[in-house]
Amino acid sequence: MVEKLKVSVIGSGNWGSCIARICAENTASSDMFEKDIRMWVFEELVNGRKLTEIINEQHENIKYLPNIKLPTNLIAIPDVVEAAKDANILVFVLPHQFVYKVCESLKGVLSTNCRAISLIKGLDLRDNELALFSEEIERILDIPCAALSGANIASEVAEKHFGEAxxxxxxxxxxxxxxxxxxxxxxxxxxxxxDWRGLQVCGALKNVVAVASGIVDGLRLGNNTKAAVIRQGLLEMRRFGKTFFGGVHTETFFESCGVADLITTCAGGRNRRVTEAFVLTGKPIDELEKEMLNGQKLQGTITAAEIYEFLSSHNMTREFPLFTIVYRIIYEKAPPSSLIENLRTHQSFDK
Incomplete structure (x- = not known):
């Protein structure tokens, strides 16, 4: 008899809770997996009660995915080691700034036949070199790690609107x-x-382009301008992947993880929405995050800073004008209108 696979989800934000719901629905009706899924929840108090208790009793993550019922076979656990213990598949879906601490806590406690899949969108900059999170998870935990990415706004997936990944x-x-x-x-x-490298490059860099789209919306420049920004962004995403990561395929940029995710994020993601407010109100990004994101952080602005630092160290900022001007608008107080001036100056880019 083939042993059933045990699945644990590491993370419980809106996307984490949404993907855990999908996994739990599938494991409940599959002979391949154990029915119950454990989900690691960073414990916090919501209305005076522990979030894990609320999820397990009400079957709803009322803070990060409200009004969406979670399957009863999805079990919230506040201890990440306990959540991951004996798992055959770890689904990593948490902000990238927490990856290393979580992985270090899991060293030496995983099953010998464990594998992982990363849903983390971002790149990690260390010592002027960029790392992919699936490869970092593999390195730290000594297990194989795949990756998932796509045009997936969590609220729409939670409502079961059709989408791809x-x-x-x-x-x-x-x-x-x-x-x-x-x-x-x-x-x-x-x-x-x-192409796990191309997939993760797309997942990280599309958030920077979404920040640029938010700037366009804040300036009330319309869809023609946004289309130009998206086109330029896709060019720079492809050039970045091909230049700095071996084995990246052009075809990957036409998958759901590529152009589809880019379009969706530039149309409806939180990076676009918060950056639009940044232009309209003049408030700092960190203040807007607190007002608009219910405890979550933007990935696009963080990634923009990391990419700019990396490109500067390689003297290549001129080859990536959109990524560069996004950084300068967010962090160096360049006027938002300079986004368009910069694109116009570099109209012959990538011939």
Whole structure:
């Protein structure tokens, strides 16, 4: 008899709770997985009660995914080691600034046959070098790690509106069917590819382009201007991936993790929304995060700073004019209108 796979979700924000719901719905009706799924929840008090208790009793994450019922086989656990213990699959879906601390706490406690998949959108800058989070998870925990990314606004997936996502892994034939069984539904369609580097480059850099789209919306410049920004952003995403990460395929940028995610994020994501408010109000980003994001952080502004530092260290800011001007608007108080002036100056870029 084949042993059933135990799944744990590491993270419980809006996207974490949403993807945990999908996984729990699938494991409840599959012979491949153990029915119950553990979800690590960073413990906090909500209305005077522990969030884990609320989730387990009401089957709802009232802070990060309100008004969405969670399956009864999804169990919230406040201790990350306890949540990950004996798991065969770890689904990492947490802000990238917490990855290293969490992984260090899991060293030496995982099953020998454990594997992971990263839903973390971002790149890590250390010593002027960029790292991919799936590869960092592999390095720290000594387990294989795939990645998932796509045009997935959590609230729309939670409402079960149809959407797509891309999974990238090293061994498509062996790992692909497992991840399709875990994530695929009639409203969340999964396609598997082998380019895990390209997938994660897209997932990180599209947030910087979304910040630029928010600037366009704050300036009330309309859809033609936003389309120009998105086109330029896609060019720079592709050039960045091809220049700095080996094995990145052009085709990946036309998957859900690429152009589809870019369009969705520039149209409706929180990076666009908060940056629009940044232009309209003149308030600092950190203040707007507190007002608008219910305890969550923007990834686009953080990534913009990391990318600018990296490009500066390589003397390549001129080759990436959109990424560069986004940084200067957010962090150096360049006027928002300089976004368009900068694009116009570099109209012959990437010939």
């Amino acid at each position: 891309t999974v990238a892994c090293r061994d498509i034939e062996k790992e692909g069917p497992i991840y399709v069984a875990l994530f695929n539904t009639n409203y969340f369609d999964i396609r598997v590819i082998g």
